[in-house]
Amino acid sequence: MDRFSWSNGLLEINETLVIQQRGVRLYDGDDKECCIAMPLSQIILFEEQAAGIGKSAKIVIHLHATPANKEPGPYQHSKYSFIKLSFKEHGQIEFYRRLTEEMTQRRWENTPVSQPISTGTGSQAGRIRAVGIVGIERKIEEKRKETDKNISEAFEDLSKLMVKAKEMVELSRSIANKIKDKQGDITEDETIRFKSYLLSMGIANPVTRDTYGSGTHYHMQLAKQLGDMLQAPLEERGGMMALTEVYCLVNRARGMELLSPEDLVNACKMFESLKLPLRLRVFDSGVMVVQLQSHSEEEMIASALDNVLDKGSLTAEEFAKLLGLSVLLCKERLLLAEKMGHLCRDDSVEGLRFYANRF
């Protein structure tokens, strides 16, 4: 079969760019090869082949026979009726989803350019009732078509769900804003409960390795998403959160698409280069936190000193209770103030206590 045609890589009239994916290898049947262009109308159905050890994920695309009037392409003969796309750098899920969308919409049929290829072959296939091997082959093909339809429908539902999910999140956001405006009418308890609902709603479409591939690009997208979702919780917590806390929060919001600690750290490291208003900060003790860029250190130290002066002396636990923050972070604040020479410590059997530095 001569399926492919030479292409200059530019879009023709009536063509639109749906998705681009790097690192995809094209297999001619079972032979590895790379090329070119092919009209979507030629696709009968396609299926996924999951990745395995040492094997990248593939999408197998079954094709109609080529129309007779097609110009000769790079490969004029093939014994296979299908091609394979091999995704070296992931992205197959998004690719598969978009391809499904395109296949259900069948946009090429709405174009004025006549495309006798697909319809012609399709109707012919329906009419001919052959027996023998050809008949069996046809039956298999029909079965495949059936599965394809089912899969498409299933995915359609999923896509619809995704769209709805976005709407839901939008809705909940607007409700949240309303609540903010009418703080007085609603009790603190209810607000908290509602917030927890919002939290479990999570992120409408989390950035995953499958959609964005591996490496820097993935971490950059992830960092951007983190920047959006962490802004509010950070402001609520006085501008600073321990990385462990961030990890829990993010993964709770992501639902099924769990994030590994490494990915989180790597994404957080990108905050600065992406000019996001967040920063990853490593304390001398090795504790890592995410803080707002606007979060000033002097202010933090000054508040620690004020609190200590107010109470005479403070332990990290007492300080945490006062501020409503985690003990770990409060301890870091006290240590920071000590490092700057504003506080001094009393390390006794009763625990570590901080005093104003009177020396």
Place this chain on the structure above:
Amino acid sequence: MSFEWPWQYNFPPFFTLQPNVETRQKQLAAWCSLALSYCRHHKLYTLDVMEAQESPVFNNKKIERKLSMEAIQVVFEELRKKGNLDWLDKNKSRCLVMWRRPEEWGKLIYQWVSKNGMVNSVFTLYELSNGDDTEGEEFHGLEEWMLLRSLQALQTDGKAEIITMDDGKGVKFF
């Protein structure tokens, strides 16, 4: 006259070695001055590190804080650097405390000698530290080793000479 404790003595962080370098320097300076003034007040010349931990200087029972063994060593080492302390053994378990350095003592003694117009006279060491004439002077009652060190300091300055006599040592001032 009872010993007057400095304000730091009732400040709990005083009994924890501060990690902040600047703070620690101030803290150690306060400890040195406290240890020296305490020894001066009680006329202490030797200290045992083990005993020191139990002495009121390093153990404030009122606020239930005491300086740890390591911290005491750090304070003593600081005193040694300033010339106010000498270890008596290699293990650093006992030490001589000089709340005035030998040069300072020598200066005091020489002042007294010249004030009383006794330059060029000879004294026995006992006369200087326990004699009636020196009563009321600060160096009265000074232990012999300390006195000897002070006089040696004067000798290097050429202001005195130590003479060995039958029943002990004497000194001549110039």
